[in-house]
Amino acid sequence: MYSAVISATGLYQPPHIISNAELVEAFNAYADLQNAQHADAINAGERVALTHSSVEFIEKASGIKQRYVIEKAGVLDPTRMYPRFTERPDDELSLMAEIGVDACKKALAAAGRQASDVDAIFCASANMQRAYPAMAVEIQAALGAGGYGFDMNVACSSATFALEQAVNAVRSGASKCVLVVNPEITSAHLEWRDRDCHFIFGDVCTAILIERADLASSADQWEIVSTKLATQFSNNIRNNFGFMNRAEDSDPLARDKTFRQEGRKVFKEVVPIAAAHIEAHLASVSAVPADVRRYWLHQANLGMNQLVIKKLIGETGATAGSDVAPLILDTYANTASAGSIIAFHEHRADLKTGDLGVICSFGAGYSVGSVVVRKR
Secondary structure, rough: OOOEEEEEEEEEOOOOOHHHHHHHHHHHHHHHHHHHHHHHHHOOOOOOOOOOEEEEHHHHHHHOOEEEEEOOOOOOOOOOOOOOOOOOOOOOOOHHHHOOOOOOHHHHHOOOHHHHHHOOEEEEEOOOOOHHHHHHHHHHHHOOOOOOEEEEEEEHHHHHHHHHHHHHHHHHHHOOOEEEEEEEEEHHHHOOOOOOOOOOEEOOOEEEEEEEOOOOOOOOEEEEEEEEEEEEEOOOOOOOOOOOOOOOOOOOOOOHHHEEEEEHHHHHHHHHHHHHHHHHHHHHHOOOHOOOOOEEEOOOOOHHHHHHHHHHOOOOOOOOOOOOOOHHHHHHHHEEHHHHHHHHHOOOOOOOOEEEEEEEEEEEOEEEEEEOOOOO
């Protein structure tokens, strides 16, 4: 068995920012149009009028202040309220592969590696652009990498679940160098017309390079101490869009064909699951939460992260957003599987040799994955 390290990360950041103020203006204009169009039904009590959103509501509910998106105009068009992408021919690189290649190239450059050094690529994302061919294989071809690739989806936990597969491949000797890439075009499956969730997501792509420790040469290396995954079925976060919709004669634009959640139930149920998972994982490597120098948590909601950290460290411990548990969701919003990886990417440079850290994601499924790392 070989030791495995994270030798580099890469980040693709979309070109457009949508502030909360812009989002609220567009949503409220949409609500006014809908209320005017359905005024008779609303007056007759047959339909509920849409309520305006506000910057204050969004920031109090989530801690999010802005988000990055690949396309902005369509999202902010009150007559549309979702991004406008140009369909690409089959012989052109797909949008998801394009942003995946960008992040992978940055990770490879940071590690001093070439695409030819890569043995495998795992593309892990909350939503794939298509069923097949696999996005991972398209990214592999565009990079010029060898070996093999496959796609996997465990919703917001996809990155940590893929990391365990990459680590196992390296430890077993099956691979020497594995890329995990997390392209998240969340703007395409968010329901921007729903006040309860229209502010949640943002687009991004992350990449992580996993190598055999004895072969890695980058200046910034993180020993993979341990990985731990768990799932527990729940319908509280769901998206029913899929290839069977046509056979069911269901409406492709129906509300259940985009992201939806029972937010209060998710908050109440996921926080204790995540905190207990991390604590048990640390105990399995003879550590306690106070031993951890930094937590890079899934970035879905400020309140969730605050409560997870409170359960782990206690009333006198650090809060989410502090040095111990940095936040990126205020800038990026919820980026599904990429959130904890962005936090790791942007907030690790100051740690010292021997420092212990935990990368943890949690979300639909329910699913939770954690990776205990140590700075080399």
